[in-house]
Amino acid sequence: MLFSSTDSFSAIWQTLLHELHRGALDPKHPFRYLTVATVGEQFPQVRTVVMRQFTADLEFLAYTDVRSSKVRELLEVPRVSLLFYHPKKQVQVRVKALATIHVEDELAQEHWKRVPDKRRSEYQSKLDPATRIAAPAAGWESSSEHSYFSVLKFSPLSIEALQLAREGHLRIQYDLASGWQGVWLVP
Ligand SMILES: Cc1cc2nc3c(=O)[nH]c(=O)nc-3n(C[C@H](O)[C@H](O)[C@H](O)COP(=O)(O)O)c2cc1C
Numbered sequence: 001m002l003f004s005s006t007d008s009f010s011a012i013w014q015t016l017l018h019e020l021h022r023g024a025l026d027p028k029h030p031f032r033y034l035t036v037a038t039v040g041e042q043f044p045q046v047r048t049v050v051m052r053q054f055t056a057d058l059e060f061l062a063y064t065d066v067r068s069s070k071v072r073e074l075l076e077v078p079r080v081s082l083l084f085y086h087p088k089k090q091v092q093v094r095v096k097a098l099a100t101i102h103v104e105d106e107l108a109q110e111h112w113k114r115v116p117d118k119r120r121s122e123y124q125s126k127l128d129p130a131t132r133i134a135a136p137a138a139g140w141e142s143s144s145e146h147s148y149f150s151v152l153k154f155s156p157l158s159i160e161a162l163q164l165a166r167e168g169h170l171r172i173q174y175d176l177a178s179g180w181q182g183v184w185l186v187p
Helices: 009-025 069-076 106-112 117-123 136-140
Strands: 034-039 044-051 062-065 079-084 091-103 149-165 170-175 181-185
Touching: 009 044, 009 079, 009 091, 009 149, 009 170, 009 181, 034 069, 044 062, 044 069, 044 117, 062 069, 062 117, 069 149, 079 149, 106 149, 117 149
Parallel strands: none
Antiparallel strands: 034 044, 034 079, 062 149, 079 091, 091 149, 149 170, 170 181
């Protein structure tokens, strides 16, 4: 269990933030990967991304190709839902956030420096992501002349956690509007 019914709101908040920070730092932590949901044209769209950083300002950072569908969707509707799940601790964390897309600005440049040379081609494919191709190899062609690297920054409006427990599940919500004060919810 990550938290219990006898923990204070502030103690649970600190535990959640600690685990989220660990997710960004430890490649083996289950919070390393998150599901990002966007508002698609006809359907909600979900996909897994790597959490590259969880900042002191509680912003979640991820990297992506600026030509990807998720970026197109975020330009239309910059609201996202994020989902984390910790199977051992039996905790689900749901986040509502506002997204900003960073291309060639200070933040993007700072993070591009951290991308190892051998991983840079992931943001330099010749063809746009989701282009139909005759065979997989066509999708691996890249050119270092053009880089489509971008950093997605998700700034949370609310963070909710569900702790499964034998003696009774616990659901707690924190939101920016109330200064991140906690409130229990019916699970
Ligand atoms: C374990 C895992 C990690 C992934 N990490 C990223 C990532 O950090 N950034 C990214 O753009 N796509 C990542 N992907 C691929 C996305 O899930 C998705 O397939 C791709 O970005 C295209 O999504 P879109 O068409 O919604 O833009 C990852 C996929 C898996 C399975």
